[in-house]
Amino acid sequence: MDDKREPDGIVLTEAQKKSRRQRSIAIALALGVLAVLFFAVTLVKGPAVLVRPM
Amino acid sequence: MSVVDRNAIELSPRISEADVADYIALLKPRVMSLVIFTALVGLVLAPGHFHPVLAFTSLLCIAVGAGASGALNMAYEGDIDAKMSRTANRPIPRGRITQAEALTFGTTLAFFSVMTLGILVNWFAGALLAFTIFFYVVIYTIALKRWTAQNIVIGGAAGALPPVVAWAAATGSLSVEPILLFLIIFFWTPPHFWALALFRSDDYARAGVPMLPVVAGPDATRLQILLYTIVLIASFAPWPLGYFDAVYGVTSLVLGGAMLALAVSVYRRREGSEARRATRKLFAFSILYLFGLFATLLLEVVVRALAPTIW
Numbered sequence: 001m002d003d004k005r006e007p008d009g010i011v012l013t014e015a016q017k018k019s020r021r022q023r024s025i026a027i028a029l030a031l032g033v034l035a036v037l038f039f040a041v042t043l044v045k046g047p048a049v050l051v052r053p054m
Numbered sequence: 055m056s057v058v059d060r061n062a063i064e065l066s067p068r069i070s071e072a073d074v075a076d077y078i079a080l081l082k083p084r085v086m087s088l089v090i091f092t093a094l095v096g097l098v099l100a101p102g103h104f105h106p107v108l109a110f111t112s113l114l115c116i117a118v119g120a121g122a123s124g125a126l127n128m129a130y131e132g133d134i135d136a137k138m139s140r141t142a143n144r145p146i147p148r149g150r151i152t153q154a155e156a157l158t159f160g161t162t163l164a165f166f167s168v169m170t171l172g173i174l175v176n177w178f179a180g181a182l183l184a185f186t187i188f189f190y191v192v193i194y195t196i197a198l199k200r201w202t203a204q205n206i207v208i209g210g211a212a213g214a215l216p217p218v219v220a221w222a223a224a225t226g227s228l229s230v231e232p233i234l235l236f237l238i239i240f241f242w243t244p245p246h247f248w249a250l251a252l253f254r255s256d257d258y259a260r261a262g263v264p265m266l267p268v269v270a271g272p273d274a275t276r277l278q279i280l281l282y283t284i285v286l287i288a289s290f291a292p293w294p295l296g297y298f299d300a301v302y303g304v305t306s307l308v309l310g311g312a313m314l315a316l317a318v319s320v321y322r323r324r325e326g327s328e329a330r331r332a333t334r335k336l337f338a339f340s341i342l343y344l345f346g347l348f349a350t351l352l353l354e355v356v357v358r359a360l361a362p363t364i365w
Contacts, residue, residue, distance in 0.1 A: 022074050037114070044105050
């Protein structure tokens with residue numbers, strides 16, 4: 001097999017790789033904040049977490 | 055090689071180079087900051103104890119909901135934004151983000167903000183937040199903005215709702231106070247945006263947006279600004295009615311008087327650089343007016359909590 005073969009498909013530029021990484025980190029942080037938020041509210045509400053008044 | 059394969063190679067997909075700052079710009083951070091501030095006032099004015107974690111959650115959801123509205127607004131208005139100098143630098147006209155990407159981003163944020171507020175705080179507040187987003191995107195952006203000069207009058211309701219949502223989050227219900235906060239912002243919106251539209255009327259005309267100065271002319275707009283500012287003076291009324299304190303009432307009268315003086319100046323100065331300066335002054339002061347009124351209400355609650363004997 002020839003290791004020096006040009007890769008098939010789409011090859012991202014450095015700028016595209018960098019921005020994609022930035023976006024991925026931002027999404028990870030947002031999901032992390034959401035998880036912490038749900039955990040914190042569960043602690044605050046305790047057993048009443050299932051009581052959701054209209 | 056099949057036709058399908060050849061097409062797949064020739065039609066290279068668009069790879070996004072949008073960074074986080076572009077997506078933050080979609081959220082309209084300056085509008086968001088005003089939303090957070092007015093919602094904060096709605097939260098602290100609400101009676102009873104509200105746990106700080108739930109208060110933070112409510113503010114976060116309201117802020118994200120406002121950001122979602124901004125993103126959905128930009129997704130729909132890419133064509134208009136490209137024609138206006140004020141908005142030509144937004145991520146969609148610059149080609150950093152596509153309308154489809156903004157739509158996906160806005161919808162995702164709207165969904166998560168409403169569901170999180172509903173699940174973690176209460177569903178009444180969640181429903182109100184959903185209605186606010188719906189009103190801003192569907193009623194204002196899609197239905198009104200391109201069709202009537204009353205766009206910002208009716209659409210202003212969306213911008214006036216955040217303190218109401220915050221009150222609903224804290225209490226699970228509504229009462230007179232959040233409706234008063236709503237009315238203050240509602241009647242503040244027309245003079246604020248028409249002042250902006252007066253010195254940006256060329257922009258709006260180029261984009262085909264029927265703002266009042268474009269449709270009815272600058273003089274009719276000046277009259278409407280004056281009339282709405284006179285109505286806005288009534289925002290001192292919660293003081294004699296016993297809902298807010300005297301400090302609020304006096305601040306409201308002082309700020310209202312100053313805003314009325316600037317509105318009269320805009321009405322009288324109709325030509326040249328003096329007219330432009332008067333309009334810009336009114337626009338800038340209107341932001342200070344709303345900030346001042348809500349900051350007074352916030353201060354009132356904070357001082358009363360920290361030093362009950364002073365206030």
